[in-house]
Amino acid sequence: MTNILLTGVGGQGTILTTKILSAALVKLGYDVKMSEIHGMSQRGGTVNTQLRYGEKVYAPNISQGEADLIVAFEKVEALRALPYLKKGGTIVMDDREIYSMPVLIGAQEYPHNAVELLKETADSVIVIPASRIAEELGNIKVQNICLLGALAGTLGLNGVDWNALIAENVPAKTVSLNQEAFKRGRESALSV
Amino acid sequence: MEKILMSGDEAIARGAWEAGVCVASAYPGTPSTEILENMAQYKDDLYCSWSNNEKTATEIAFGASLGGVRAMVSMKHVGMNVAADPIFTAAYTGVNGGLVIVSADDPGCYSSQNEQDNRLYALHARLGMLEPSDSQECLEYTKAAFELSEKFDLPMMIRVTTRVCHSKSVVQTGQRNEIKPLPYVSNPEKYAMLPANARVRHVQVEKNLEALKDYAETCALNKTIYNEGDIGIICSGICYMHAREAFGDSASYLKLAVTHPLPDKLIKAFCSKVKTVYIIEEGEPYLENAIKALGIECSGKNRLGPQGELDAQRIRAAFGLGEPPEIYPQPAQAPARPPVLCAGCPHRGFYFAMQKHKDSIVAIGDIGCYSLGVSAPFFGFEACICMGSGFSIPIGLSIALKRQGDKRKVIGILGDSTFYHSGFNSLVDAVHQMADVCLVILDNSITAMTGHQVNSGVERDLMGREVPVIPLEGMVMSAGLDKDRVRIVDPIDQQAMNAAIEAAVSTQGTFVIISRRPCALLKEEIRLRAGRHCELDRELCRGCKACTKTACPSLAFEGKKAYIADAANCTGCGLCLQMCRFGAIKTVGG
Numbered sequence: 001m002t003n004i005l006l007t008g009v010g011g012q013g014t015i016l017t018t019k020i021l022s023a024a025l026v027k028l029g030y031d032v033k034m035s036e037i038h039g040m041s042q043r044g045g046t047v048n049t050q051l052r053y054g055e056k057v058y059a060p061n062i063s064q065g066e067a068d069l070i071v072a073f074e075k076v077e078a079l080r081a082l083p084y085l086k087k088g089g090t091i092v093m094d095d096r097e098i099y100s101m102p103v104l105i106g107a108q109e110y111p112h113n114a115v116e117l118l119k120e121t122a123d124s125v126i127v128i129p130a131s132r133i134a135e136e137l138g139n140i141k142v143q144n145i146c147l148l149g150a151l152a153g154t155l156g157l158n159g160v161d162w163n164a165l166i167a168e169n170v171p172a173k174t175v176s177l178n179q180e181a182f183k184r185g186r187e188s189a190l191s192v
Numbered sequence: 193m194e195k196i197l198m199s200g201d202e203a204i205a206r207g208a209w210e211a212g213v214c215v216a217s218a219y220p221g222t223p224s225t226e227i228l229e230n231m232a233q234y235k236d237d238l239y240c241s242w243s244n245n246e247k248t249a250t251e252i253a254f255g256a257s258l259g260g261v262r263a264m265v266s267m268k269h270v271g272m273n274v275a276a277d278p279i280f281t282a283a284y285t286g287v288n289g290g291l292v293i294v295s296a297d298d299p300g301c302y303s304s305q306n307e308q309d310n311r312l313y314a315l316h317a318r319l320g321m322l323e324p325s326d327s328q329e330c331l332e333y334t335k336a337a338f339e340l341s342e343k344f345d346l347p348m349m350i351r352v353t354t355r356v357c358h359s360k361s362v363v364q365t366g367q368r369n370e371i372k373p374l375p376y377v378s379n380p381e382k383y384a385m386l387p388a389n390a391r392v393r394h395v396q397v398e399k400n401l402e403a404l405k406d407y408a409e410t411c412a413l414n415k416t417i418y419n420e421g422d423i424g425i426i427c428s429g430i431c432y433m434h435a436r437e438a439f440g441d442s443a444s445y446l447k448l449a450v451t452h453p454l455p456d457k458l459i460k461a462f463c464s465k466v467k468t469v470y471i472i473e474e475g476e477p478y479l480e481n482a483i484k485a486l487g488i489e490c491s492g493k494n495r496l497g498p499q500g501e502l503d504a505q506r507i508r509a510a511f512g513l514g515e516p517p518e519i520y521p522q523p524a525q526a527p528a529r530p531p532v533l534c535a536g537c538p539h540r541g542f543y544f545a546m547q548k549h550k551d552s553i554v555a556i557g558d559i560g561c562y563s564l565g566v567s568a569p570f571f572g573f574e575a576c577i578c579m580g581s582g583f584s585i586p587i588g589l590s591i592a593l594k595r596q597g598d599k600r601k602v603i604g605i606l607g608d609s610t611f612y613h614s615g616f617n618s619l620v621d622a623v624h625q626m627a628d629v630c631l632v633i634l635d636n637s638i639t640a641m642t643g644h645q646v647n648s649g650v651e652r653d654l655m656g657r658e659v660p661v662i663p664l665e666g667m668v669m670s671a672g673l674d675k676d677r678v679r680i681v682d683p684i685d686q687q688a689m690n691a692a693i694e695a696a697v698s699t700q701g702t703f704v705i706i707s708r709r710p711c712a713l714l715k716e717e718i719r720l721r722a723g724r725h726c727e728l729d730r731e732l733c734r735g736c737k738a739c740t741k742t743a744c745p746s747l748a749f750e751g752k753k754a755y756i757a758d759a760a761n762c763t764g765c766g767l768c769l770q771m772c773r774f775g776a777i778k779t780v781g782g
Contacts, residue, residue, distance in 0.1 A: 009529065011761075019360075026362060027654050032197060034324070035359040037302050043564060045531035045744055059430075059437040060326075060359035063505030065517030080526035083519045099757060100529035104748050105569060105740060106526040117523040140760065 001054035003062045004151075007081045008073030009098050010047050013144030017057050017071075018049040020148060020169050024160040025053045033060035044100070046077060073130075073144065074098050075114045082122065090124040092141065092150050092189065096131040126192050128156065133184045142174070142181035149185025193675065196543035198363040200356040203327040204294060206363070207334030208264045209237065212371035214289070215256035217249040219544040220642035221268030221615065222303040223357035228266055228654070229645070237368060242645050242654055243613040245579070246261060248270035250278045250293065257291035257347075260374035262338050265293035269310045270578065274614070276317070279347070283318040285383045286345035286391040286400065288374050290338035293319065294350045294470060296357050299474040300501035305559065305577065307499065309475030311351055313453035318397050320348045320404050322413070323429035323454035327361045333449060344404045346397070350399030351451070353474065354428045355501065385508040405453035413449035416462055424466025426459065426479060426490070430502075435472040437504035438513055443470075454482050463488045470511070474502050502524035533564050535746040536712030536763025539634050543570040544742055544767065545690050546603070552697050553630075554598075558582030558606035558615070561641045561711075562634045565605075569743050574606055580614030582606035586629040587622050594628070601697045604631045608664060609639035609647045616667055622702045623671045630696035630703045634683075635664055645713065668704050683707040686770050693737040712763045724764035724782025728756050732776035739768040739777060 004021075008014040015036050025032045030053040037048065050061050064083045072078030072093035085091065102108040111117065114174060119125045132144040140189050152162060163179050170178045198206065203250035204227050208216060209669035216238060218228035231240040239256075243249035246267040265407050267275060272295050279293060295313065298304040314321035320340055322333040330352065337348035380391050408414065423443040427435050432447045446462040448454070463469050471480040471492035495510040496502065508514060543565040546555065557563055557573035558581060565572030570633075575585060586604035593600060604622075604642045606615045611633050622629055627723040646653055648662040668678055677699065679692040689707070696703040710717050728747070730762075735752040747768055754776075756762055769777035 011462045011529070019197075022360060026195065026197055033359055033361045034197070035355065037354065037358055043531035043534060043561065044529070046529045052319060057361075059354060059433040059504050060361065061503055063503050063517075065519040066505075076526045076529070079522070079524060080529075082522060085520055087518050087520070099748060100527055100743060101532045101568075101743060102530075103527050104745065104757070105743060106749065107568070110527055111524045114524065114526075121520050 001052060001057065002069070003067045003086070004051045004071065005062065005067040005081055005084050005151045006049045006051070006071045006073075007077040008047055009077065010044050012047070012073045013141065014047050014049055014073055016169060017144045017148045018051055020165050021151065022051055023165055023169075024157060024162065027160060028157070031055060031057045033057045035060040046080065048081070063145065065170060069151070071147060073147060076110065078118060079111065079114045082118065088123055090126065090154065091118060091122055092126045092128060092147070092154055093118075094130040094147060095127050096143070126150070126189060128185060128188050130185055133188070134181060136183055137177060137184070139174070139177060142178050145170070145178040146181040146185035149182035150189035152182075153186040153189030195364055197329075198327045199226060199358060200324065200327050200330045200352055201278060201332035201358070201362045202230045203225035203333050203363050204266070204350065204352070205234075206365055207331035208292070209234045210331070210366050210368050211290070211335040211338040212262055212369045213264050213338070214238050214261035214373070215253060215263040216265070217243050217252045218266040219246045219249050219271055220639050220645040221271050221296070223298060223354040224266045224268045224271070224294060225645065226357070226640045227294060227296075231656050240654055242647065243642030244648055245614055246275040247277060247760055250275040250282070253291060254278055254282050257287045257289045258376070259288065260376050261289040262371060263289060263292065264292040266296070268304065269295055269297040269308050270304060270306065270600055272310050272313055274579070276313070279313070281385050281390075282347050283397050284385055286397070287341050287347060287513060288376065290341035291347040292334065292350060293347055294352065294405055297351065297353045297475070297574050299353055302354050307475065309478060311451060311478045312476060312478045313480075314349050314351065318401060319452065320344060320346045321351055321561050322348065322449055323351050323451050324356060324449070325429050325432045325447070326356070327359070327363045329449070330356065331363055331365065333413065340404065340407075344407070346400050346401050346404060349452075349616060352532060353430055361460045370512060389761070401453050404450070404712065405455065406530070408450035408453060408455040409457050411450065414455060414458060415445075415447045415449070417445040417447070418465065419444050420466035423469065423470060424462060425470050425472055426462070426483065427472040428479065431472045432476060434502050434504050434507055438507035438511070442739070448479070451479070454479070456486055459483055460486060460488065463490070472496070472502070472507060498755050500659045509641045530747055532743070533561070534712055535744055535758065535761045536765040537561070538636050538683045538707065538709035538712070540742060540744065541686065541709070541767050542632065542634060542707045543572040545683070545686055545693060546570070546572060548690060549693050549697060552600055553603050554589065554600045555605060556582055556585045558610050558676070560607040560610055560634075561636070562605060562607055569741065572596040579610045580606065580618050581614045581632050582610065584621060586627045586631070587618075587625060587627040590627055590629050603696075604629060605634060608633060608635040608637060608649050611664060612648045612662070619668065619704070619780075623673060627702050628700060630693075630705065632705045632707055633664055635706055635708045638711050640713070644711070664706055668706065673702065673704060677702065678704045678706070680706045682709050684709060684765050684767050686767070703722065712765065721763055721782045724779060725759045725762040726756055726764050726766075726768060726777050727780050728754055729776045730755065732774050734774050736773070738771040738773065742767050743770060744768055
C-alpha cells in the first residue's frame with residue numbers, strides 16, 4: 001500500500017494532478033482510491049487530496065504519520081502537511097510562496113525559510129522549482145503537471161503513456177505545453 | 193466494460209442513468225452538487241434541472257414518479273430539512289415510478305452549518321434506506337434503490353457522506369436500462385393525503401416497511417464477513433472501510449447496506465456468532481440504539497462520540513489497537529490559510545462600504561460565498577443559521593432591539609440563489625409586517641459557492657435550454673415596496689453603495705438594496721476582462737495602507753509600500769484604486 005498526500009492552494013490544480021495520477025495507477029492495475037475534500041477551495045483555502053494504491057484499498061483517506069509521499073505545490077502547505085508524513089517518507093515540493101490573507105494583512109508571519117526547516121526535520125525533501133519551470137515555459141498554470149512529472153519520476157512509475165493521459169485531461173490548446181512541463185518535472189526529479 | 197475511477201457522486205448519477213431514470217432534480221449543496229451536475233451528460237436520455245430549493249426539487253421528482261417514470265432528487269443533509277414536508281407524506285402515498293431521495297451528509301462539517309445524521313430521517317419519515325461505502329456501491333445501490341422503490345411501493349433514500357461523495361474509486365459501469373413508463377392511473381385514495389386517506393395509508397406504509405424488512409434479512413446487498421477472533425463489528429457506509437482498515441482480519445463484520453428497515457434476524461444471527469459486538473458509526477447512535485433495542489449487548493458510541501468524521505486512526509485510538517504512528521515535529525507554525533473572498537469578488541465592495549456604517553447597524557448573514565464576510569477584516573455580520581433566514585431573522589431581531597431602546601438598523605444579507613431558495617418568502621413577511629429592516633441581495637448572478645450552478649436568474653438551464661429569467665427586482669417590487677425603497681447598486685462603486693446604505697439606515701420601514709455585479713470567476717466575466725488588472729506605482733505610493741484594507745488577495749504590503757502581489761488573479765475591479773488618495777493605482781489592459 002502506498003499513500004500519497006497532495007497539497008496546495010485552491011486554483012493550483014492539485015485535483016487535476018491527482019486525477020491524472022490515479023488514472024495512471026488504474027492503468028497499471030492497482031486498486032486505487034482518492035479522496036478530495038472540496039467545497040470552499042476555489043476561495044483561496046488549502047486543498048488536500050489523498051491517494052492510496054495497492055492490491056486492495058479500503059479507506060480512501062489517510063491519517064497522520066501515514067503518507068509515504070507528500071507533494072506540496074506551495075512552501076507553507078508542505079509545512080502544514082508535515083504531520084501526515086510517515087517516518088522516512090519523502091516530500092516533493094515547489095518552493096513557490098503564496099501569501100494567505102493573514103500574511104497579506106500582516107497578522108501572521110510567512111516562514112520564508114520553510115524549505116530549510118523541513119530539510120532539517122524530515123529525512124527526504126526534494127525541491128522542484130516547478131513554478132519557475134512553468135514560468136519559463138510561459139504559463140504558470142502548468143506548474144501542477146510539472147510536479148506530476150516530478151512525482152512520476154520519484155515514484156518510478158514507468159510503463160504508463162503519460163503523454164496520452166495528459167492529452168486526455170488538459171485543454172486541447174495546452175497539451176504540448178503540459179507534456180513539456182511533465183518532461184521537465186520528471187528530469188528535475190531524476191537529477192536530484 | 194472498462195474500469196474507471198468515479199467519485200461517489202458521479203457513480204450515483206451513473207447508477208440512476210443506468211436504472212433508466214427520467215427526471216432528476218436538486219438544489220446545489222456540498223457534498224451533493226456533483227450528482228445532478230453529472231446527470232447533465234445524459235440529458236439526451238432524461239430531464240434534469242436545478243430547482244430553487246430542496247422542497248420544490250423533491251416535489252418535482254415526486255410528480256414524475258406519480259406520472260409513472262423513475263425519478264431522483266438529491267440534496268445535502270440540511271436540504272432534507274427543507275424537503276422534509278413532502279418527504280414525510282411521500283412515504284404514505286408510495287410511488288408509481290421508482291422514487292429515490294439522495295441525502296449527502298457532512299460529518300466533520302467540511303462545508304456545512306451542522307453535522308446532522310439523516311439516517312434518522314429514514315426512520316422518522318418511514319423511508320427505505322441504503323448506505324453505499326464506495327463508488328461501485330453508489331452505482332449498484334442506486335440501481336437497486338429504484339427496483340426496491342417500485343417493488344415495495346416506498347420512496348428509497350440513498351444516504352451518503354462527504355467521504356463517499358468526494359472519494360474516487362474504481363467502478364465497473366453498465367448500460368442504460370430503458371424502462372417503459374408505468375401508466376398514470378387516477379387513484380386519490382393512494383395519492384390525495386387528506387386525513388381519511390392518510391390514516392389508511394399509514395397502515396399500508398408500515399406493511400410495506402415490514403415487507404422490505406423481510407427482504408433485507410436475506411438480500412445479497414448486506415454482507416457478512418467472518419474472521420477468527422471474538423469481535424464482531426456492525427457498520428454501514430464509509431464506516432465499514434474505516435473499521436476494516438483499523439481492525440483488518442482480526443474481527444468479523446456485518447456490513448449493512450439496507451439500514452432502514454434493519455434486518456433484525458440477520459443482526460441477531462451475526463451477534464450470536466461473536467462474543468463482543470462493536471457498532472462503528474459516525475454521528476448519532478442510530479444502529480447502536482436499534483441493536484440494543486433487540487436486547488443485544490453492544491457498544492461503540494461511548495468510545496467514538498457523536499462529533500466529527502471517523503477515520504482508521506480515530507478508531508484505532510478509541511479501541512486501543514496499537515500505538516499511533518510516530519510523526520515529525522512541526523519546525524515552525526504554518527500561517528493559517530482560511531478561504532477568502534476572491535480577487536475581484538463583488539461582495540468585497542459591499543462589505544467594505546458597510547464597515548463605515550458599523551455603529552448604526554446590526555447585520556445578519558446567510559449561506560453562500562458572502563458567508564466568508566463574517567471574518568477579519570470585515571466582520572460583516574453576526575449571525576447566520578440557514579438559507580433564507582438572512583431576511584427573516586432581522587424581522588424578529590429588529591423588534592427585540594427596539595424593545596430595549598437599541599436604535600441600530602438591522603441589515604439582512606443573502607444572495608441571489610438564497611433569495612430564490614426561500615428569501616423571497618421572508619421578504620414578503622418583512623414588507624407585510626412593516627418590519628424596520630434593510631434587506632440586501634448580493635446578486636452575483638449565479639449560485640457561486642457550490643461551483644457556479646445556474647439559478648432562476650440565468651437564461652440557460654442545466655440542459656442548455658434557453659429559459660426565461662425571473663428578475664429579482666421584479667420579485668422585490670411585486671412584494672409592494674415603493675420605488676424609493678429599492679436601490680440597485682454596483683457594489684464596487686463605493687460612492688453609490690455608501691449612499692444606498694445611508695438611505696436605508698435613515699429610512700423608517702423595509703428597504704431593499706440589490707447589490708449587483710456578476711461573480712468574478714464566471715467564464716464570461718473572465719473573457720470580457722481578459723488582460724485587465726491593476727498596476728501600482730511604487731513611486732506614488734505613500735504606504736498609507738488604505739488599499740490593503742479592502743483585503744484583496746491580489747494586494748500585498750512590503751517594505752513600507754503596497755504592491756500587486758498576484759497580477760494574474762487581479763481582475764482590475766477598481767475597488768482598491770478608489771481608496772488611494774495619491775493616484776498610485778490604475779487599471780490597465782482589457
